[in-house]
Amino acid sequence: MASVSIDNVAKFYGSHQVIHGIDIDIADGEFVTLVGPSGCGKSTLLRMIAGLEEISDGDIRIGDRLVNDVPPKERDIAMVFQNYALYPHMTVAQNMGFALKLKGESRAAIDARVKEAAAVLALEPYLDRLPKQLSGGQRQRVAMGRAIVRSPQVFLFDEPLSNLDAKLRVQMRAEIKDLHQRLGTTTVYVTHDQIEAMTMADRIVVMKSGVVEQIGRPLELYDRPANLFVATFIGSPAMNLIKGRVGSGGFVGEGGVVLPLPARAGASAVTYGVRPEHLTLDESGFRAEVVVVEPTGAETQVLVRCGGQTLVAVLRERVDLNPGDSIGLKPDLTAVHLFGEDGRRLQQE
Amino acid sequence: MSDLALSPRKPAAPLNGYRIVQSISVFVIALVVISPLFMLFIASLKDDRFQILADMGSFRAFWVDNPTLNNFREVGNFAGELAFGRYLGNSLLILFSTVSLGLIINSMAGFILAWGSLPGRALILSLIIALYVIPQESIIMPLLIIVSRAGLSDTFTAQILPFVASPLYTFLFYQFFAQLPKELYEAASIDGASIFRTWWSIFMPLSLPALATVSILMGIEAWNQYLWPILITQTDYARPISVAIATFFGQDSIFWDRAMAASVLMMIPILVFYLAFQRWFISSFVGSAVKG
Numbered sequence: 001m002a003s004v005s006i007d008n009v010a011k012f013y014g015s016h017q018v019i020h021g022i023d024i025d026i027a028d029g030e031f032v033t034l035v036g037p038s039g040c041g042k043s044t045l046l047r048m049i050a051g052l053e054e055i056s057d058g059d060i061r062i063g064d065r066l067v068n069d070v071p072p073k074e075r076d077i078a079m080v081f082q083n084y085a086l087y088p089h090m091t092v093a094q095n096m097g098f099a100l101k102l103k104g105e106s107r108a109a110i111d112a113r114v115k116e117a118a119a120v121l122a123l124e125p126y127l128d129r130l131p132k133q134l135s136g137g138q139r140q141r142v143a144m145g146r147a148i149v150r151s152p153q154v155f156l157f158d159e160p161l162s163n164l165d166a167k168l169r170v171q172m173r174a175e176i177k178d179l180h181q182r183l184g185t186t187t188v189y190v191t192h193d194q195i196e197a198m199t200m201a202d203r204i205v206v207m208k209s210g211v212v213e214q215i216g217r218p219l220e221l222y223d224r225p226a227n228l229f230v231a232t233f234i235g236s237p238a239m240n241l242i243k244g245r246v247g248s249g250g251f252v253g254e255g256g257v258v259l260p261l262p263a264r265a266g267a268s269a270v271t272y273g274v275r276p277e278h279l280t281l282d283e284s285g286f287r288a289e290v291v292v293v294e295p296t297g298a299e300t301q302v303l304v305r306c307g308g309q310t311l312v313a314v315l316r317e318r319v320d321l322n323p324g325d326s327i328g329l330k331p332d333l334t335a336v337h338l339f340g341e342d343g344r345r346l347q348q349e
Numbered sequence: 350m351s352d353l354a355l356s357p358r359k360p361a362a363p364l365n366g367y368r369i370v371q372s373i374s375v376f377v378i379a380l381v382v383i384s385p386l387f388m389l390f391i392a393s394l395k396d397d398r399f400q401i402l403a404d405m406g407s408f409r410a411f412w413v414d415n416p417t418l419n420n421f422r423e424v425g426n427f428a429g430e431l432a433f434g435r436y437l438g439n440s441l442l443i444l445f446s447t448v449s450l451g452l453i454i455n456s457m458a459g460f461i462l463a464w465g466s467l468p469g470r471a472l473i474l475s476l477i478i479a480l481y482v483i484p485q486e487s488i489i490m491p492l493l494i495i496v497s498r499a500g501l502s503d504t505f506t507a508q509i510l511p512f513v514a515s516p517l518y519t520f521l522f523y524q525f526f527a528q529l530p531k532e533l534y535e536a537a538s539i540d541g542a543s544i545f546r547t548w549w550s551i552f553m554p555l556s557l558p559a560l561a562t563v564s565i566l567m568g569i570e571a572w573n574q575y576l577w578p579i580l581i582t583q584t585d586y587a588r589p590i591s592v593a594i595a596t597f598f599g600q601d602s603i604f605w606d607r608a609m610a611a612s613v614l615m616m617i618p619i620l621v622f623y624l625a626f627q628r629w630f631i632s633s634f635v636g637s638a639v640k641g
Contacts, residue, residue, distance in 0.1 A: 085532035099540035
């Protein structure tokens with residue numbers, strides 16, 4: 001195991017810059033997720049850690065070793081690819097033992113390590129099968145097995161669950177997290193799925209257009225997003241954002257709706273944010289017209305319109321609402337987010 | 350073609366003008382291709398070389414009254430300085446050497462072009478494609494001079510070495526390797542495989558269709574070489590069977606009977622090889638040519 005230090009790293013393709021001077025320090029044994037929309041540079045950054053992409057500027061260290069010019073095989077890392085990249089002509093055991101064979105380890109040692117990894121991943125019955133004879137989830141496990149037999153310093157995962165169906169994804173998510181807890185290997189995990197990021201990571205790095213928008217623990221990002229991008233990217237359904245200005249009676253939205261402000265709120269706020277679950281039914285709140293009601297059993301998601309703005313509220317209680325009803329909604333003032341002209345969060349205590 | 354061979358038979362469409370023309374065209378093309386081979390086989394069973402010549406202009410060329418294997422026996426007992434079997438052996442040696450070396454060299458080149466970090470890769474690839482359109486015959490004289498100056502005249506090496514590296518086969522391998530997922534190459538490099546090991550242990554075993562295609566095309570080409578061995582061999586020592594057959598065509602007389610029997614014998618190995626792998630060959634050739 002080792003720490004990973006990314007220091008002012010940049011990547012150019014010709015004159016086009018895709019990574020703009022990124023700094024991330026990943027502690028020994030930490031599980032860090034790189035998350036962001038397509039094209040944000042998260043996979044490129046992971047591939048730079050792996051040594052599959054050259055580093056245009058800055059330094060990457062694994063442990064204390066500068067690895068900028070170290071080839072992938074000497075970085076002591078293991079990578080799990082989105083499409084698994086299993087060798088189709090080799091059996092599961094051969095796939096898992098290939099790296100050890102290349103290292104010149106004895107047959108007995110390879111067998112022992114492969115069996116050990118297969119036991120961890122419940123792959124023992126499949127060791128003699130070819131990848132094409134396995135299901136998607138089993139292939140994914142073989143890809144992880146191939147990574148863990150080597151006992152690398154760092155695991156790199158590049159959207160490993162994207163090719164699986166929703167149910168299997170949830171199951172594998174738990175398995176990867178469990179594996180990390182058991183092995184304690186430093187892990188960098190790339191995903192575009194914020195739920196995956198939230199549920200698995202010790203810390204999340206939110207990226208956009210080659211820039212780090214925020215680094216923090218999952219709930220930190222959820223509770224205190226640094227800017228509008230993080231506020232909308234993390235959380236589902238996304239945070240309600242209302243443009244407007246601070247007036248005498250509270251925050252006056254563009255359509256005229258007046259929202260209560262927390263005490264000591266900054267006067268420069270131009271965007272008012274509140275997560276759907278922080279809106280509650282309250283006749284003393286602002287008035288809104290129900291547009292769509294979506295009961296899921298555990299909660300009810302309500303789409304409402306007020307003053308030209310469309311908002312979403314997630315209500316924990318069972319409610320009897322119909323489209324066209326007029327309801328009162330009240331935001332939880334301890335969970336209101338205010339953003340300034342530049343889209344950054346305004347500090348409010 | 351492979352689709353026709355593999356897909357279940359469709360119910361016959363009703364006869365119409367288009368279908369009749371289509372069927373006749375297919376029949377005529379098949380006739381044009383098969384009739385010389387059939388004629389060759391029939392002639393090889395005729396005992397009288399003058400009769401063969403006389404029959405050639407008529408339908409009797411496709412019929413034999415008293416079939417005999419005498420010609421084959423005579424060919425077996427004779428030919429020029431060396432026994433006929435020896436020429437066959439020469440041809441087989443040239444075939445297997447050219448194909449095995451060719452598979453290694455062309456696949457290595459194709460692999461590096463597809464995945465290696467080679468400076469000027471695009472330029473090299475364009476040059477290889479450009480070379481492909483140059484007919485072999487047009488470079489045969491300079492090649493002859495080079496090989497002679499290198500002291501390789503009248504050797505097997507002279508008949509193998511110039512045909513080992515080929516722009517067509519390098520390009521076929523390049524195209525095949527390039528369509529395999531990049532992650533396989535990357536996974537191998539993370540696993541610690543050298544570029545040689547990645548080529549040999551990962552990409553070669555996955556390239557059986559391309560290997561089959563190139564083996565068959567190269568094999569046919571090597572087997573059918575005629576002009577180059579005639580130019581480069583002065584004695585019978587390294588001559589292939591194709592040149593040996595020419596000895597039946599003397600200045601004074603032509604032994605049509607033996608020439609026909611020898612030609613049939615020459616065709617058999619490559620025909621058996623082709624028929625055995627026909628379906629695989631057609632599908633892989635279509636595959637390597639189209640996908641990419």
